[in-house]
Amino acid sequence: MPVPLDDQDGRRRCRDCGDWNPLDEFCASSERPSGRGSYCKPCFNARSKASYAKRVKQRYDREVKTPREVPDGHRFCADCGTVKPVADFPRNRSDSTGYATYCKPCHNHRTRETKQRLYGGDREYHLRRRYGVGEKEFQELLAEQGGVCAICRRPDPEHLDHDHRTGWVRGILCFNCNGGLGQFKDNADVLARAITYLRGTTWQRVLIHPGVFQMCSPTRGRPPSQRS
Structure with a gap:
C-alpha cells in the first residue's frame, strides 16, 4: 500500500x-x-x-561549470583567476553582492582598454563624456581664442569651461581662471562686486610734492605696515 x-x-x-x-x-x-x-x-x-x-x-554540447567554492569575505576574479578579499574589488551597486566582477587591477586594465578602443584615450573619453565634444572641437575653439586663455590671455590653456546650469561649453581657460570662476560659483553679481571692491580698496602712489609720494586708498583701508 x-x-x-x-x-x-x-x-x-x-x-x-x-x-x-x-x-x-x-x-x-x-x-x-x-x-x-x-x-x-x-x-x-x-x-x-x-x-x-x-x-x-x-x-x-558542453558541461555546466561547477560553482567555485570561495571563502566568506572573498571573491573570485575571472580575469586573473585568483580569489581575493572583497576589499580588493571595486564597489558596484548594480551587483547583488555590492562588488564588481573583476578585482581593481583587472577592472582598471579593462577600463583603460575600453577607453582606448572606443575613444582613443582618456582625454577624448573625458571630453566626450563630460562636455559632449572631442579633442578636435577643443583645438578648434582654442584656435578661435588665439591659443590663449579667454580671460587672462595667457598661452596654452588646458581647461574646458562650461555653464554648470545649462551644460553649454563657454571657452577654454587656464587653471587659475577656471578655478576662480568656480570659487565665485559663476555668479556675475558677485564677480561685479569683487571688481568694485578691488577698485575701491586698491592702494595707489599719489604724488603730493616733487619726488614725494604717499600711499592712499580711494575709499577705505589702512596703509601697509612699515615693516612690510
Missing part, C-alpha cells in the same frame, strides 16, 4: 530524499490542494540544476 504524502500533522514526505518535513519546507505548487509540491526545497533545487545541465549538454 503506498505511503500517503501528507500525514495528520501537516508534514510531507519528499519523494527524493524520503524525509518528512513541514509543508513550508516544500516548494510552492498551485497544482496541489495544499499548495506545496512533492519535493523539499534542497531536492527541488538539485533537480533543477540537473535538468539545466542536461539541457545545456544536449543543446550546446
Whole structure:
C-alpha cells in the first residue's frame, strides 16, 4: 500500500530524499490542494540544476561549470583567476553582492582598454563624456581664442569651461581662471562686486610734492605696515 504524502500533522514526505518535513519546507505548487509540491526545497533545487545541465549538454554540447567554492569575505576574479578579499574589488551597486566582477587591477586594465578602443584615450573619453565634444572641437575653439586663455590671455590653456546650469561649453581657460570662476560659483553679481571692491580698496602712489609720494586708498583701508 503506498505511503500517503501528507500525514495528520501537516508534514510531507519528499519523494527524493524520503524525509518528512513541514509543508513550508516544500516548494510552492498551485497544482496541489495544499499548495506545496512533492519535493523539499534542497531536492527541488538539485533537480533543477540537473535538468539545466542536461539541457545545456544536449543543446550546446558542453558541461555546466561547477560553482567555485570561495571563502566568506572573498571573491573570485575571472580575469586573473585568483580569489581575493572583497576589499580588493571595486564597489558596484548594480551587483547583488555590492562588488564588481573583476578585482581593481583587472577592472582598471579593462577600463583603460575600453577607453582606448572606443575613444582613443582618456582625454577624448573625458571630453566626450563630460562636455559632449572631442579633442578636435577643443583645438578648434582654442584656435578661435588665439591659443590663449579667454580671460587672462595667457598661452596654452588646458581647461574646458562650461555653464554648470545649462551644460553649454563657454571657452577654454587656464587653471587659475577656471578655478576662480568656480570659487565665485559663476555668479556675475558677485564677480561685479569683487571688481568694485578691488577698485575701491586698491592702494595707489599719489604724488603730493616733487619726488614725494604717499600711499592712499580711494575709499577705505589702512596703509601697509612699515615693516612690510
